[in-house]
Amino acid sequence: MSQSTSSISVKKRAIVLGAAGYSGAELVRLLSQHPSMQLVAAYASEGRTAEPFSSLYPRFQQQVDLLVEPWRDSELTDLAQRADVAFLALPHEASEQLAPKLVQAGLTVFDLSGAFRLKNPALYPEFYGYQHQHPAYLVSAPYGLAEWITQDELEQSLFAVAGCYPTASSLALLPLVKQQLLAEYSVPVISAVSGVSGAGRKASLSTSFCEVGLAAYGFFSHRHRPEIEQCLGRSVVFTPHLGNFKRGILATIVVTLAENVSKAQVDAAFQHSYQHKPLVRLLNRSPNVADVAGTPFCDLFWQQQGQQLVIVAAIDNLLKGAAAQAIQLANLKYQWSETSGLLAGDPYE
Numbered sequence: 481m482s483q484s485t486s487s488i489s490v491k492k493r494a495i496v497l498g499a500a501g502y503s504g505a506e507l508v509r510l511l512s513q514h515p516s517m518q519l520v521a522a523y524a525s526e527g528r529t530a531e532p533f534s535s536l537y538p539r540f541q542q543q544v545d546l547l548v549e550p551w552r553d554s555e556l557t558d559l560a561q562r563a564d565v566a567f568l569a570l571p572h573e574a575s576e577q578l579a580p581k582l583v584q585a586g587l588t589v590f591d592l593s594g595a596f597r598l599k600n601p602a603l604y605p606e607f608y609g610y611q612h613q614h615p616a617y618l619v620s621a622p623y624g625l626a627e628w629i630t631q632d633e634l635e636q637s638l639f640a641v642a643g644c645y646p647t648a649s650s651l652a653l654l655p656l657v658k659q660q661l662l663a664e665y666s667v668p669v670i671s672a673v674s675g676v677s678g679a680g681r682k683a684s685l686s687t688s689f690c691e692v693g694l695a696a697y698g699f700f701s702h703r704h705r706p707e708i709e710q711c712l713g714r715s716v717v718f719t720p721h722l723g724n725f726k727r728g729i730l731a732t733i734v735v736t737l738a739e740n741v742s743k744a745q746v747d748a749a750f751q752h753s754y755q756h757k758p759l760v761r762l763l764n765r766s767p768n769v770a771d772v773a774g775t776p777f778c779d780l781f782w783q784q785q786g787q788q789l790v791i792v793a794a795i796d797n798l799l800k801g802a803a804a805q806a807i808q809l810a811n812l813k814y815q816w817s818e819t820s821g822l823l824a825g826d827p828y829e
């Protein structure tokens with residue numbers, strides 16, 4: 481067997497569902513350049529006609545040559561003979577219906593939606609507006625926060641990739657929670673600003689150019705609050721904001737430390753958590769969304785005064801908060817380099 485044939489034969493064959501959307505488009509871009517995965521098909525909703533990816537996203541002309549086809553459940557027939565891995569960038573309810581079918585068809589599934597993130601099915605009606613139909617998968621699907629996932633969890637076939645605001649918030653807070661550095665009574669206060677791509681590509685008045693300024697929303701009621709609380713095992717106050725920029729999230733988090741926690745202990749908690757994690761950068765200056773937009777990194781910074789600690793986290797919502805984290809999880813699952821396919825060829829302008 482020639483070298484090129486043998487290297488092609490070990491590649492995982494990937495499909496993307498939701499490829500016409502913002503996070504799906506990032507999956508298509510990243511998978512097209514991934515050394516160990518081959519993107520074999522990309523799908524949008526059933527109502528569409530097949531269209532070149534580069535006509536949906538003209539900046540990819542002469543870079544990504546692929547047809548985005550309408551998804552029909554008939555694709556499930558013999559799918560395992562054509563693909564190994566599915567990345568879903570779909571609305572939550574569509575993912576909830578499709579992911580179990582894809583797993584049963586024999587594929588490994590990385591789901592970017594919130595459909596499998598919450599362990600408690602009773603939370604779905606309140607925070608997602610529907611009754612969960614597949615609670616068994618809520619139990620088995622690992623929560624896909626890549627820096628904190630365990631080897632045992634990586635054995636599973638369905639991954640609930642962490643949400644965008646929760647990725648920034650939990651990466652900032654978990655080192656302190658794990659080292660028990662927070663005051664018992666401290667309720668972390670998370671204020672986070674997202675760019676408009678966080679709301680998806682579909683047109684809506686509230687995200688149109690002339691409407692977006694800078695405003696808070698979702699007070700106490702956003703579906704990411706229970707997700708962050710589940711990840712940390714403690715209550716938080718979470719207030720998202722929509723800002724007038726395209727992509728990125730900046731989360732500013734205020735906590736109260738336990739008595740007598742030193743700066744050295746706080747520094748050590750972050751160093752210990754992330755010293756071997758290539759996609760978390762610990763900064764000695766305040767992070768800027770401009771420095772992470774178009775990258776798979778989470779930038780973290782903290783400042784302490786007595787028992788008060790402010791942590792700032794910045795990510796690209798579509799990358800570390802979605803597509804890049806899904807690929808990072810696949811890299812970990814298949815024991816490739818954690819950053820494989822994530823750092824080269826960044827076309828963001």
Ligand SMILES: NC(=O)C1=CN([C@@H]2O[C@H](COP(=O)(O)OP(=O)(O)OC[C@H]3O[C@@H](n4cnc5c(N)ncnc54)[C@H](OP(=O)(O)O)[C@@H]3O)[C@@H](O)[C@H]2O)C=CC1
Pocket residue numbers: 497498499500501502503504523524525526528551568569570571572574592593594642643644677678679680681682797798801802
């Ligand atoms: N945007 C972000 O920052 C983040 C998004 N996510 C999650 O990723 C998912 C996708 O988000 P986003 O990219 O913003 O969404 P978009 O609205 O930009 O794209 C959604 C995609 O899903 C397709 N789709 C919709 N319904 C169906 C269906 N029933 N069957 C098959 N395909 C369907 C759409 O196809 P068509 O265009 O043909 O309608 C489109 O391609 C969501 O669950 C979101 O919560 C996660 C983290 C961050």
Ligand SMILES: CC(=O)N[C@@H](CCC(=O)OP(=O)(O)O)C(=O)O
Pocket residue numbers: 592593594642643644645674675676677678679680720722801
């Ligand atoms: C700006 C904006 O509207 N953001 C979305 C969250 C982004 C997203 O799609 O959420 P997941 O990460 O859970 O998938 C919102 O507030 O609902």
